[in-house]
Amino acid sequence: MGMILSIAAGGAVGATARYLVSTQITHAVGPGFPWGILVVNILGCFIMGVIAELAALTWNMSPEMRAFLTTGVLGGFTTFSAFALDTAVLTERGDLVNAMTYVAGSVGGCVAALFFGLALVRALVP
Numbered sequence: 547m548g549m550i551l552s553i554a555a556g557g558a559v560g561a562t563a564r565y566l567v568s569t570q571i572t573h574a575v576g577p578g579f580p581w582g583i584l585v586v587n588i589l590g591c592f593i594m595g596v597i598a599e600l601a602a603l604t605w606n607m608s609p610e611m612r613a614f615l616t617t618g619v620l621g622g623f624t625t626f627s628a629f630a631l632d633t634a635v636l637t638e639r640g641d642l643v644n645a646m647t648y649v650a651g652s653v654g655g656c657v658a659a660l661f662f663g664l665a666l667v668r669a670l671v672p
Contacts, residue, residue, distance in 0.1 A: 552610040556618015579644055580632035581609045581623055584652055590624035591656035595663020603671050626652075 568582030575581050597615050601607055629652050636645035
């Protein structure tokens, strides 16, 4: 039961953070391109890389804490379902250039951010 509660609590934190970050970015730059969710996904993947590497190298986390951070917080924060919907909206609007830019930026940016997070921790942690 502790594992489920850890994930549920983390999901609430992550989903709230996603909403706050993405709406602030959208408010700042406008709704023409889904920058908010793109930034959330890239940032979330970077943080996942940092957490994964720290957990592997130095952190002695309980399974509940690891689940809270990864499955809960980051699972609630990153949103590839929202990514898919935003891609469909851009495509159905006939904005294929932005749709493909968004797909490439989301997938490439997120994978690159995760590797950057891994490399950063490897460089900083002896």
